[in-house]
Amino acid sequence: MSWIQSALFVAGLPSEQSPEILLDRTPQSRLSFKAKSNYVKEPIPEKGLEGIWERLYEEEVGSGIVIMSPYGGKMSEIPESELPFGHRVGNMYKIEYLIYWEEEGNSGIVVEKHISWIKRLYNYMTPFVSKNPRSAYINYRDLDIGRNSNMGTVTYAEASIWVVKYFGQNNFNRLVHVKTMVDPANFFKNEQSIPPLP
Numbered sequence: 001m002s003w004i005q006s007a008l009f010v011a012g013l014p015s016e017q018s019p020e021i022l023l024d025r026t027p028q029s030r031l032s033f034k035a036k037s038n039y040v041k042e043p044i045p046e047k048g049l050e051g052i053w054e055r056l057y058e059e060e061v062g063s064g065i066v067i068m069s070p071y072g073g074k075m076s077e078i079p080e081s082e083l084p085f086g087h088r089v090g091n092m093y094k095i096e097y098l099i100y101w102e103e104e105g106n107s108g109i110v111v112e113k114h115i116s117w118i119k120r121l122y123n124y125m126t127p128f129v130s131k132n133p134r135s136a137y138i139n140y141r142d143l144d145i146g147r148n149s150n151m152g153t154v155t156y157a158e159a160s161i162w163v164v165k166y167f168g169q170n171n172f173n174r175l176v177h178v179k180t181m182v183d184p185a186n187f188f189k190n191e192q193s194i195p196p197l198p
Contacts, residue, residue: 010065012100033100034115036122036144037137038129039091040068048128055121063100064117068093084175086168087135094137095129097121119144138166147191159195166192 005015012031013021044052056064071091080086087094099118101110126134136142146162148154156176163172172194179186180196 012063031100031102032111032114033098034118035140036097036118036142037140038095038097038122038125039071039087039135039137040093040095040128041090041130042128043092044128051124052121055117055124058117062114063098064121065096065098065100066121067096067098069096080168080170081174084167084171085138086171087137091130091135095125096137096140097125133165135168136162136165141192143191148189148193148195153186154195156195156197159193162192163194 001009001015004019007022008015008017008019011022052066056066058064070093071088076089076091078088080088097118099114101114129135136145145165146158148159159176160169160172163175167175175194176197179194184196186193186196
């Protein structure tokens with residue numbers, strides 16, 4: 001399919017639909033979703049890929065998607081220290097795991113069924129993805145890997161659990177120092193924000 005057809009597909013629209021529908025900012029439906037991500041440094045063996053396909057064909061899944069975005073080329077020429085995004089050199093591609101569902105009421109049983117599926121897929125992928133840390137992409141925020149308290153407070157050590165996965169250790173240290181200079185009172189915070197130093 002063409003890129004624009006894939007944009008329609010990811011939006012949950014028929015690929016033969018006119019692309020102008022993407023300009024309509026009114027939601028067409030109320031889809032719920034859960035996303036997780038990883039980086040891959042070594043080729044996944046054929047048997048590993050077959051395991052992914054088996055999980056995508058599980059009857060309960062419905063709308064499970066695995067997106068593999070290639071890395072390398074010019075991107076890998078930019079040093080990790082140049083920008084906060086550190087996942088450049090050494091990554092073959094990024095994987096995003098998605099599950100969508102639309103069921104009336106989004107009952108806890110329905111939600112748990114889909115969340116359980118994506119967690120099982122994520123656990124299955126453990127031997128095939130980056131390790132120490134198991135890196136993740138910041139724009140697919142995954143609260144399963146850690147979060148601030150309800151008050152938005154967190155220690156440097158607690159935040160390192162997820163921030164290092166998103167940015168790398170060196171960039172985490174740099175970002176904490178910037179946060180400390182720019183926002184020492186931690187006014188700008190979210191569930192996975194970078195903390196200032198005390």
